Amino acid sequence: MRVCPKASRLLRRFRTAALGSSALLLAGLLPAAADMLPAPTVESLTTCDFTETATAKIGVLAPLTGPTAADATDYSRAAGIAIAELNAAGGVCGKDKRYLFEIVEADATNMRNDAVVTAFRRLNGTEGLNVILTPYASTSNFEIDLMAQEKMPYLISGGAESTRAIIEKDPEKYPTVWSRVPDYGGYFTDLPPLLNDYLDKGTLKLPAKTVYIVGSDDPYGSTIADGLDRVFKEVGWQVVGRDTVPFQSVTDWRTQLAKIRELNPAVIINTEWSASGAATFFNQFNEQPLPSLLFLQYAPSIPEFQDVTRNQAVGVMYSMLGGAIDSREDTKAISAKFAEEYGPGGYFSVAGYNAAQLYALCVNQGNDPTDRMAIGTCFGKLDVDTPSGRLAFDPKTHLAIQGNDYMPTLFYQLQSDGKPAIVAPESVAQATFAASPWMKP
Known part of the structure; x- marks a missing residue:
């Protein structure tokens, strides 16, 4: 059987991935656990003496109607729960003021390219909106190039193989695009x-x-x-x-x-x-x-x-991969909040909540919400505990690192x-x- 060059590269890559994060840690290729920030909480993100407030809008790009709506809607609802909690606590403490968040949804419907482009343009044209979160918007993640053109911070929770295929050709072209889910290798290795x-x-x-x-x-x-x-x-x-x-x-x-x-x-x-x-x-x-x-x-x-x-x-x-670890106490708490309001949720009922918190963490670290490059850079430098395990990104692919020491x-x-x-x-x-x-x- 003839193996094409791309398939050969995939084979080598996944055999390397199978070594696991433990081997990479021993080799000094990944940061030590001591560098990991604790999981953000409402209290840690909103405790400060600032009284001045401003509003920052958060875009959610997702197929909210159509065949995958039940899945993707969980994400938007969960992000909304996180945002409501932060706002109720007075807003996220930024560099010199508090920020109240407002969620703006855009429906990618059946994930066709034209629907995704229309939804993106709507969000990108919304005044005061300088970040987009998504469970997934298309099957190919082609919209990554649109985000790069507009320097839009884009945190993805699906389609890791498509993300990799686009970004690994020129990682520096996509400084604002990051995937909180890992390489697919673990699914089959x-x-x-x-x-x-x-x-x-x-x-x-x-x-x-x-x-x-x-x-x-x-x-x-x-x-x-x-x-x-x-x-x-x-x-x-x-x-x-x-x-x-x-x-x-x-x-x-x-x-x-x-x-x-x-x-x-x-x-x-x-x-x-x-x-x-x-x-x-x-x-x-x-x-x-x-x-x-x-x-x-x-x-x-x-x-x-x-x-x-x-x-x-x-x-x-x-x-x-990138799913919430249900035995963790923070996962249990988030899942309970979602179930109380909407009934039992799936994968994205925790992922959406966490994505909103990760954006809040970058604002809390002193990054101006209107500075798209600063927020994108912050995403890429995160090394933080999450309900899915330790989140840090591979700079060559912009994917979360997979493994029992990171995201299992x-x-x-x-x-x-x-x-x-x-x-x-x-x-x-x-x-x-x-x-x-x-x-x-």
Whole structure:
């Protein structure tokens, strides 16, 4: 098989990533933990003697309507909760005054390029708005170039592979654009070894090391599917089937499931990460379930998935990078605030809250909210504790650094109460792995 130069570079990069942050720390390539700031709090950000106030507007660019609205709306709502708390405490203490924040939303609808451009122009033209936060706005993150042209601070919480592909060519061209989610490498370097470890310990019992992988054609789904295909083979598994489907478009999975049932793999993976698509996949799988471990990338974290599957997907696994560590006390507090106001939230119910706090931290450090370059530079220099772990950025890619010493790959399993729980890594686990009901004899 011929490997293109880009694929070869990806292969080398992810093999290097697999060394983990611990190895890089020992090599002196990452800052020591002593350099990390404590997680910001309402009290730490608003305690000062200033009485003069000013207003700073925060843009949220997200697909607030359309297929991913349930996911992205969590982000905007969570950011709104953080902003309301800071304002209620008198505003964020800046260099010589307090700043009250005002959120301005712009809808990227179905994430088509024209919708994203229109939404960006609206935010960029809003007086007093000099920062944009996003869960994700497009599947390609092409809007990064628009942000760079306008020197707009842009903090992204999705699409890390697309961010990397754009920024690593010329990092200095994007001084205001940063991703609070890490490299996707952990999504596929960590799952196959974890399953091997479960097999070795007897935690997981499978008839064979066989896996069937369904990937979607967007950068997120395809990168993870391709990486899993490679790593599973490297650690002794047989990939018995591969499919690629259009993102957000499949409403009937029976063609794929017919092939899967014929091959009867021990593990089934689907990286088409939309809540509706993954929920439909599970419901149709559950019509004639196989005794297979079912791994659905990201989607089970979205409450919509759990609603559509009627809490029948007990035992389904998924993983997240940059996700909140649910066993942390600050994560529990943020999640409780969100649930009290809006009901149970997904990944972005904490990520949106934290993104607003990170912007507040940069203002609190004395940066003028109207100075876009200063805020962008502050983002890039952050080294701070967050609900997702230690956040610091790789200057070559502008991605958050991944690893157990920074942001770990979190593996979840849906429990009998319908709620997800972290099962790995053990240092932050809330529950132990258990076989799904359809896997038991």
